Structures are given as C-alpha cells and as structure tokens.
Amino acid sequence: MDSFCDLAALAAAIPDGATVAVPSAPFGVAMAATRELVRRPARGLRLVCVPTSSIQADALIGAGCVAAIETSAVSIGEYGTGPRFAAAAREGSVRILDATCPAIHAAIQAGMKGLPFIPLRGLLGSDLVAHRPDWKVIDNPFAPGDPVVVLPALRPDVALFHAPRADRHGNVFIGRSRDLVNMAQAARATAVTVEEVVDDDLLQDPERAGAVIPALYVERIALAPRGAWPLGLPGRYAPDDAALGRYAQAARTREGFASWLAAWLAAAPAAERT
Template identity: 35%
Template sequence: MSLREAVAALVSDGDLVAIEGFGHLVPVAAAHEIIRQGRSDLTLARMSCDVTVDQLIAAGCVSTLISSFVGNSSAGSLHELRRRVEHDDPAPLRLEEYSHGGMVARYTAGASRLPFAAINSYRGSDLPTLNPEIRTVTDPYGSGDIYVVPALRPDVSIIHAQRADEHGNVQAWGILGIQTEAAFAADRVIVTVEEIVDDDVIRSDPNRTIIPAHAVTAVVECPWGAFPHAVQGYYDRDDAFARRWSELARNPHEMHVWLDANIRGTSDFDAHLELVGHPRDGRLNVTEAFPSPVNYGGRR
C-alpha cells in the first residue's frame, strides 16, 4: 500500500496505536500521516517518547499516552507533552507510566494472548502507587505476592525497518526494541521500510526477519521514513533538528505554525522532507560497516 492508503484503512479515531522503534527505526513518516489525516482521541503506546510523540500530541491526535520514558534524547524536554501533563495546557493528557521492563512485559503478554505478565522489578518502586494498573497476585507456587501488569493489545502497531519483501516479511538490524512483540500483540500491523527487496534477499539471511508476513497487514516502501531519527546502515540521526524542536516547541504558537506548514500543509512525507531541508544532501550519510559472512549451508 501507499502510506496514505495504509493509515486511511487501518488507523481509526479512538484506536490504541503502538508506535515502536528504539533509538532508531522510528516510524516518523507514519506518525506524520496520522497527523495529516487528522486522527483523534488515540491512545498511544510508545516505550521511548520523542519528538514524534510531541508532534502527535500537539496536533491533537492523542488523549492517552502509555510510556516508560519521555524526552528529546540529548536535546532537551518535550515541551508540548510537559504542558499537557504539568498544566493541562491546552488540554489534559492522561499518562499511564511504566518502567521499560513493565512495557516489555505488557507487549509480551499481549503477543502471547495472556491476560497479564508477572514482573519482579517493581519491588521497592513508587510506580505501583502512581499507576493502579500495576497490581499484585499471589504466586500459586508459594513465593508470596508478585507484581503483574496487564497485557497490551494495540488495535494497530506501526514499525519501521530496513527492508521487507512485497509479502511483508520484515528484516531489521542494529538496536532492536520491542517491534516483534508489538506486532504479534496487535490486531493490525503497518510496516514502513526503507526498501522493498526481492524474496531471494530475505531468504538469503532468514535470521534477520523480525516479523513474518502472516503478522503484517500492510507494508509500505518509505525511504527516509524514520527521519530525523537514524536507520542503522542507511542514515544517521539529525541532532540539529532535535535541538531546533526543543527550542521551537517552547512557544505553542510557533510550534503550531510549524505543524501547519511542514506536516498538515504537505501532501506526503517526501514533501515534508523538501521543506525541512532534504536529508539526501549527504549530511547524514553513514560509512559502510559489513559483518563477517555467515555460511548457512544446505543440502547437496
């Protein structure tokens, strides 16, 4: 599908939407298309909130955020998120907070079709007093009470990856987050990729397949689809953009002018890239660093 078609068909107002990718492989283009199509009242699940989340909140797409980290990496705060949480300005944002381990446990339970997952690391933490969804049950094997978190079952999960074939067998490398579990936990899955490749490319290195085709609803070829974040082996992170956003988002008026011009006012993600300063100029190029070859063997 095209990205416009995928979001139109698979993301609805009021959905629980997971947008995952850890450090790199962030599905920015898909998030922008959600803004462009004016989706609203979404519950957004994302372990590591970033500029993309700030933009979705500012655009009025998100009413509830489920997360375990918020911040603009090394560039500062997410000022729209802070206005919503700290001052209900211009409207409140419901924040459901977990640890990273808690989020992993929730996705894993959802992918396994279990009602909840046990997690030991909340002992001594204040999070259970702040989040009533973190509860305790009695261990049936006799060790006493243990903390549990509810399964996370998104209506739609969205991820970005390096490549896939046209069937939707998705391959990724570098730092991986919770993409596989988020996909299997969801009812629908949108995957954007830097390139769609022949089946033979996928079959030549099967261990890089993090999501098989049968779990994918739509696959979209979307070069630079994680910009301004990085994609291992394809392009680097645009730290300058992250710093600019931290300053821009301090002023709500300037932030909304930027959103109207650079996202809502663009026809697609390529048009957005042209406006913000096209990254194809080479400034985010990465050097080549190939792994040692692997012999998978085979029958004679």
Template identity: 40%
Template sequence: MVEAEGKISSALCSSSSPVRRFRAQKPRRPENGRRRAARRPGGRVDIGAYDHFELELLALPDAVARIPDGATVALGRPPALGLVRELIRQGRRDLDLVGVPTGDIAIELLIAAGCARSLHSSGVDLGEHGQAPAFGRAVESGALRVTDSTCPALLMALQAGASGIPWTPVPGLLGSDLMTRRPDLRVLEGMAIVPALRPQFALVQARRADPQGDAVIARGEQVIPAAYIDVLTVAPSEDAGAATERYLESISVHTR
C-alpha cells in the same frame, strides 16, 4: 540476528514509501523453551517465537486511513515518521498512544498536533535534543492522560499480550510509586503483576521490504534489542504498518 541482501529496485523517501500492513498471528511455541530465529517457507523469517505475518502493500494514505479516531496505536523505535506525519495530515484525534518502551519524536509530534488523548509509556524524550516540550505542556495542563510504566513492565505486558495470557509477573515494582499510582497493578504471592497489553495498531520502521512480504527491521548485532522491541510492538497488535526505507525486488535472508 537477521541480515538482508538484495537488488535495489527503488530508493524511496519516507513521504512516498510503500507501507506494509500485516495482521499478527498467534505466537508459535518455541522448541525446548528457547527462542530462535528460523527460516520459514516462502522466505519469511521468525524472530524470537513469532510466526510470519500476512502482508499487504499499501500507499501511506491508504494504510493510515484504516486507523480510526480513538484507536490504540503502539509506536516502535526508530519511529515510522512517514506514517506518523500521515496520521497528522489526516487529522486523527483522541488516539491512545503506546510508546515502546519510551516515546520519542513521533510521540512528541502527535501530541503537539493534538492527535493524542492518552499515553502509556515509561517516558518521553528527544535524545540529544533534550526534553519533549509538547509532552510536558500536555501533562501539566491535564490535556494528556498518562499511564506511567517502566521499560521492563511495558515490554512484559506486550509479551503477555502476544502470548495470549491476561497478566504477567514483573520484578522490581514492589515498593515503587507505580504500585500506588496505578490501580491496575496487583500483587500475587509477593510479586507485582501487570495486565497484558494488546494495541489495536502498531507502527514500525523497516529497513527493507520486498513484494513477497519479507521485511527486515534491523541489521547488526548492536541493534538486536531494538529489533526485538519492534517485534514485541507488533506481535500482540491486531494490525500493524511498517514503512520501508528501501523497496527491493527480493531479499535473501540469513539467520545466525
């Protein structure tokens, strides 16, 4: 798990937060077949078996300007709403969205604004606020093409994309409607296999970031699954942006 401490140089709201844009590197093979968190040279940290990223500090409009119409965009949870609102402001269209592992308010806003062409996810909801009405209307009218999935299948497809393999076996899919509704799923030696998923862009929300390129996704043992999901969102993607809640002069990173 990763925690961070540092002197706050500024507290930035989502509408003006700096954005980290980074290119995913080839995953590093874990030692002894186990994932681990380890300090990297220059203060960067591995989470799981992934190398650190090359980061660049950009303003929100400049970061989003690099995402063209028709791009495949994966969105983590909690959502990077500053980046999502900027996508809407710049009038992006025909985006192929990936909700990891489910969609939330970010997906709903992009659909309602007419930015989305398709969605690959295991569901969309607004949590305690109920169902997502724009998503429901778009599906019923046929305006949104949906690739249905399950949480494990979607996460393992991203893991396959990060690992550089074309497909991966997923338990629990045989006998389900997905096997008949999705022609890209196959059966091999009695096991369902799903194709690897490699989004062009990934958008995540960071808790803290510093000028050295360190970014902290989550804090506290209770959010380890959420942090790992965001890592899987970023790892197979060609480029990614992380909007930060707080911009620090430095981050002291601890692993445990």
C-alpha cells in the same frame, strides 16, 4: 501484494481512538507515517510507547491527536523532556500512564503469548504502582510471602514502525531491532513503512530469515525513503541532531510548535531524502 499502499492509506488504516504501539528512537520510528496521521488529523489515539518515545509522541500530542499515552519516558534525546508532553502533563490535557521500560516490554510479551497477565520483579514501593490501578500486587503462588507485581497483557490495535526493507511478499526485515517482532506479534494489526522494497524473498535466505517479520503479521506496508527522519535508522542513517534541536526549541511554546508543525506538514516527502 495487496498489503502495499501509500502513506496516506497506511495512516487511514489506523482509526481514530486506536491503541497504537510505537517503538523507541532510533529503532524504527515511522515519522513519515506519523505526519500523515497529523495531516488527517487523527484524533483520540492511545499511544503505547515500547518503551519510550521521542519527537513522535511529542508531535502527536502537540497536534492534538492523542487522548492517552502509556510510556516510560518522552525525551528528545539530549534536548530533554518532550516539550508538548510536559505541557500536556501540566495542563492535564492528555491521560498519562507512567510506566517503566521492562513493564511495557513484559506486557507486550504477555500480549504476544496470549497470556492474561505477566509478573514482573521490582516496582514494589514505586509511586508508579500507586498510580496504576491496572497493575496489581499478588503473593507468589509458588513461594508464599513473596509479593510480585502483575501487569495486564497489552494487545494494541496497531503496531506502527519503520524498517529498512520489505520484500514483495510482505515480509519485513528488522535486523536486530527485535522489540519490533514482539510488537507485531502482540498487536492485532501491523503497519510498516520501509526504506525500500526488494525483489528477493527474505524468508528463503536462512542466514537472514531470523531477522524478518513474516508477512502474516503485517497488514499494511508503505514505501517511505528516509521515513524515520529526523530520527535515525540503525545501519542506514543517523538522527538529524540539528533538526531535533530545532524541534525541541520551537515546541517550547504553543506558537513555536504550531509554526514547526505547519512547516513539517508542508514539507514534501522528497525533502526527507536530502
């Protein structure tokens, strides 16, 4: 299938300035592909974190690849706030659209349904709404006197994630990480890295087909064993806590981040197999 390519070509299919939807850790974060975006280097990306991000968004921000980020959090797990994200907030160098998890999920679901907007409970009185002019409050048309927040649909240019496997037809197995299905359907194009490519047709097995994203949504697939490292992949490998801790420590300063970045870019993909 012509959707198969190498990591550099997959990253090249995500143009500068693109709106890129990425999943939360540990549900298939495409870190090996992220490194190729940094290596290029990509510029002006508009990240949509579905609904939060970890080292992926933080490293992309630190490397100067990001113009704007919509997220409900950037956290390196138990190591706390993403340090480069926090620095960007202080400096005002990246446009931050603070959200809340179900709002991003709902806007993605509106995108996959082709809806213009979607209502969501809660939110009223939160400063999130005050700082999001794109979020509106309407009166429930079916029961007046009931204010409801409405959110514009999200149609990202690209959904980028990592999955356990693809078959040679380009179908991608995602297990129960169902948010990836919504992201792929909402996005105009989907780029996926996988641990392995298998010969059998994933859609022909009725017992597993429900956990598969059909090839029609998937434009690019690249092989990337341990491609979520240092984050984990459910059922395959756990997050590398020591590596995440080293990142969180190094990224506290601009200089520390720069040396971490140099080492990360120099690491051959083979290093991720250890």
